[in-house]
Amino acid sequence: DAGVIQSPRHEVTEMGQEVTLRCKPISGHDYLFWYRQTMMRGLELLIYFNNNVPIDDSGMPEDRFSAKMPNASFSTLKIQPSEPRDSAVYFCASSLRGQETQYFGPGTRLLVL
Amino acid sequence: AQSVTQLGSHVSVSEGALVLLRCNYSSSVPPYLFWYVQYPNQGLQLLLKYTSAATLVKGINGFEAEFKKSETSFHLTKPSAHMSDAAEYFCAVIRSYGNNRLAFGKGNQVVVIP
Secondary structure (H helix, E strand, O other), X not given: OOOOEXXXXXXXXXXXXXXXXXXXXXXXXXXXXXXXXXXXXXXEEEEXXXXXXXXXXXXXXXXXXXXXEEEOOEEEEEEOOOOHHHOEEEEEXXXXXXXXXXXXXOXXXXXXX | OOEEEOXXXXXXXXXXXXXXXXXXXXXXXXXXXXEEXXXXXOOEEXXXXXXXXXXEEEOHHHOEEEEEHHHOEEEEEEOOOOHHHOEEEEEEEEOOOOOOOEEEOOOEEEEEEO
């Protein structure tokens, strides 16, 4: 199995630009999670989906952030417009059933200048 | 709501010595507990998990953890540290029964001294 795939691995952009992060979960997994990791705040859950439907988006920082899951094999996290404080590592994870092990992707390291 | 506490952000251990990372959880119902490891510039990898079966849980790379309900603890141990154990370790708990939110502790950065 290829594991959870994220792209791009690194992204450098300027403040105000739109950023789109992509995730392909493990085939057959029905839960998908988006996390953000920073030194100050640690690992934070942003949003998670079950069967492509957003279940809990209470961790999404503000309206500039949006996430979609158009099908079982693809999800995006979009930031528009981006700000320097959005700089972080963004992880996608998937699991088979909600309380089972979450498998993490390698992350996207985002730097907003 | 459930949360976990990990004390001491940085832990130094000599090669060959015992590795002990402490995790305490707050819970009003039996929790699901996890330990994850993160190597530099990589995603998180599951070390082990407790899901109300055996209280002593064995994981990968020689790690194990014991669930102690009376102490609300789930400490991670390894008898003999190896240089390759240098990484960040996170304890995590499913937030509340029937909810799928995984709450992470602050993490322990483990440094192995030759």
